[in-house]
Amino acid sequence: MILSSGPGSTRLCRKVADSLSLSEESVTAVASLFGGGATVPFIARYRKEATGSLDEVAIASVRDALIRIKQVDDRRGTILSSLRERKILTADLQNKLLSADTVAEIEDIYLPFRPKRQTRASVARDRGLEPLAAVLRMQDPRLSPSVAAATFLSDAVPTAANALAGARDILAEEISESADVRGMIRGIFAGSAHLSSDVIKGKAEDASVYAGYFAWDELVTRAASHRILAVMRGEREGVLRLHLAPPEDAVLKSLHTQVVTGRGEASAEVASAATDAYRRLILPSLEREFFNTVKERADTEAIAVFADNLRHLLLAAPAGEKRVLAIDPGYRTGCKLVCLDATGNVVETGVIYPQTNPSAARATLMQLSKTHAVDIIAVGNGTAGRETEKFVRGITFGRPLPVLLTSECGASVYSASAEARREFPDLDITLRGAVSIGRRVQDPLAELVKIDPKSLGVGQYQHDVDQNRLAAKLADIVEQVVNSVGVNLNTASASLLSYVSGIGPSLAEKIVVYRTTNGPFKNRNELLNVPGIGPKTFEQAAGFLRIIGGDNPLDMTGVHPERYPLVERMAKDLGVSAGRLAGAPELLKRIEPEKYVSENCGLVTITDIIDELGNPGRDIRITGEEEFSFDQSVHELTDLTEGMVLPGVVTNVTAFGAFVDVGVHQDGLVHISELAVRFVAHPSEVVSVGKQVRVMILSVDHARSRVSMSIKRVL
Missing domain, CATH: 3.30.420.140 (YqgF/RNase H-like domain)
Incomplete structure (x- = not known):
């Protein structure tokens, strides 16, 4: 994403910094680096001074926020252009639009000016009832609405009741299009809306899986993501009927307080119009809006769980070069x-x-x-x-x-x-x-990158979330892991190479073809001989590619080639060759980092370089996990009994607990309340995919093939 410079980009970066509680300088640096074609892994690893050492997660959040806020600005610009073209943009309206921070607020302001199809209010206006609505709007306590309505009768409006109904339609539309009214009710929705579900008649027997949601009601701010996604799936399958709204009495009380200013008959007409505005126009609109908001929140949580599980799966320790x-x-x-x-x-x-x-x-x-x-x-x-x-x-x-x-x-x-x-x-x-x-x-990472992450069995309601957002997030995770581990340039498959910073599928294939034709790469600079790889791509990719046994020992480290001259200076000061520094802790201890700080290279980068030189070829995935084997006395679900304690492996982590494989072809659930003796806000605090655990069998439901387990009871 390339951001133009100037006041607009400055304001955008300031907004992002405020929304993420980051410094404006860091956000501006990240935006500038993205504008220059840099990737998340490259920025996180090799531009720490510029960003204030933001990690991959923070940098990706800045990128996403920049895109999101730019989309708001783009929508604002489109609306301003439309209003100008139609010659209805006033200074006050423009200021309101420029002050709005969300698409919802912008759309509220624009709503009265949006070109409309025929509505009940527009029909009433066509019948000449606008003046009657204006009279009622004043809420004069001395006014008799029926007497006032009698002067507006016509063939299309035969009775005073018809005239008052049309005037109320006009008032209802005006109330529903008020940005202040919608903002007020939106606030009530945000704090007090309940999500409820009930079973559709005749569907209960065929959908017992949703039995817990046949008469369910929960404050939406407290509803867990997995329950939200479950009821939404039930609605899609035609089993459940969903409702999302705050208590109506509370909304109408606040609405009437805001729009009803008197106690006479005219005020009663306005109150009736306000009630109609909420039930007929505002409620359906905000219900749709909040369903989208709630779904987006649930998606975000579910995608985050999936991403965390995928990260742990990809970082599983490799056996290495074993037959x-x-x-x-x-x-x-x-x-x-x-x-x-x-x-x-x-x-x-x-x-x-x-x-x-x-x-x-x-x-x-x-x-x-x-x-x-x-x-x-x-x-x-x-x-x-x-x-x-x-x-x-x-x-x-x-x-x-x-x-x-x-x-x-x-x-x-x-x-x-x-x-x-x-x-x-x-x-x-x-x-x-x-x-x-x-x-x-x-090598789990090298093999698993060949498989669509959604097929790896570590997601939660993965088919119910926004598939584009899910794919983008999982691609981010794979890219982050691949680059944090590093890739052997001479053995990596095209699939693995495609996730290296700056490369992608097409260049990955060209690298493999070049390697096959010309033999193993002898140094990183040889990458520039691959068709399609220019200086920019080389800059983004080279530091993450390793060459073992090549011409230059530095090529097997995470030191970027742009810093080789600095390493050579360090080596020269010690009276040795640069290659001698790799894996030589006794020499590295003699380096004085402060001596090499410059305008283009700060202490953080120098410290990273020394650390990389001290651990050439280090694999961050190596763990102390022992060889695992299941209890040989259990093989089937029928072998399990309550109270049995068994070794297991965590196969999936969700918002409500963790699934554990004990070797019976059916993973058991350790509910979040059974994970630890202390309070656990999220299962990822104590378990992760691939973790070896010991569990106690709490119950076995053979009919539904469900196993309930506990970790805390064997701690």
Whole structure:
């Protein structure tokens, strides 16, 4: 997004800074960097002095706020232009529009001037009833409305009652179009509106899943996002009827106080018009508006949960360059086997039938593990996964050989994808799935980026939220994780490279083609030889790409090439080559950071450079998590009993709790109240996707295949 300079952009940045509680200088710097084509990861990593060390989340928030506020300004500009063209823009109206901060406020101000289709009020005006409405509007306590109405009779208005009804229609429209009135009622909606649902007649028996919402009512400010999304889904499916409004008595009391100024018969007519304005015109409009607002809030919370889960999933620790025997379990068609070398290449495939021919299956596994010096056996956790895991663990391989039950989520999506067909045109689709299982043990990030995040099973009501917002947020998360981890330029797939700052799918493919044609990259500068990569792209991408064993040891670090001259100065001052500084803590301790501070490079960046030099090739994903295995005494739901304590793995985190896999083909729910002995505002405070936990079984509902668990009771 490119922002023009000048007073407009200054005001925009000031608004964003105020809305996010950030300094105007930081926001202005971020806006300027975006204007120059910089990406979120690049700004966060390599422009800390300019932004005041804002992280990726804050920078992305600035970007989104800039876009959102610019959209408000764009709508304001469109309306101002329309009013000017129609020659009805006054100085007062212009000032009101310029002072409005939201699209809703702008639309309220514009509403009386918006070109209209025929309405009840316009019909009444056409019948000459505007003067009667004006008389009633004055609310003279001495006025007799029926007497006043008698002078407006015509063929189209045969009675005084008809005349008064038309005048009330005019008043109702005027009241409904008042920005002050709408603002007042909008405030009541924001603080007091209730979201309620009831079941549509005849639908109760066929939709028991919504039984908890057949007669549900909750203050909308307190309604959890998952409940909002649930009732909205129920409405879409034709099961529930929804209502969203504050108590009517409170609204009408405030409305009458604002528009009714007397106690006579004319004031009674105005009060009647005000009631009609609310029920017929304002309520439907604000109900739609607040449904959108509530949905947007629920979407935001659900998307944030999904994004956090995805981040943890992508940051799972890699096994590294290990030789893997991957098994995609199956009863009828057998277990598909794939042996991968340390870099993920397929070296052998096969099929075994543990159920019908266990001795042959055992012999095949022993032979493959020996032939290919397998380091790890990865078993998919789908159908027959636990049985296959048990079978493999029962084999004596003659040496310790870890057996990992590995998530299959998304493996079938990858195996049927165009990318999988390009990678393995000659492999059966099920064998491609086994490849995905094995590779996600070697490097989860490199493999999972090939799969649509929505297929990874870590979302909450993911199909109910705004799909464009969801896709954009998840793409942000993948981009942030990929760039924070760094990418090996000589081994990364096009999918992984496409998320590197500044590259994208097209350039990623060109990098792979260049690498295939010319051999491994020897240094970062060689990137400039790839068609389509110019100085700007190089600037954005180079620091996130790693070259192991290349010409320059600095290329395996996160030090940006633009800072190589600075590193060379540091090295020269120490009497060594720049490459010697990488991984040499004794030399780095002798560097005096303050000595190298300049107008273009501050202390924060220098400290980052020294830290990167001290940890060349560091992988931030390495954790101390131990090898995990399920309790071998449970394999099916029927094996669970209340009070049983089992090891498990968190598979999904939602706003209301966490789902845990204990190896029975059905994840159990640990409600938020059962996560910890202390109060937990959100489950992400204490658990995350992939975390190993111990749980107590609280209840098992075999009819609905539901398991309730507790973590706090085994702490």
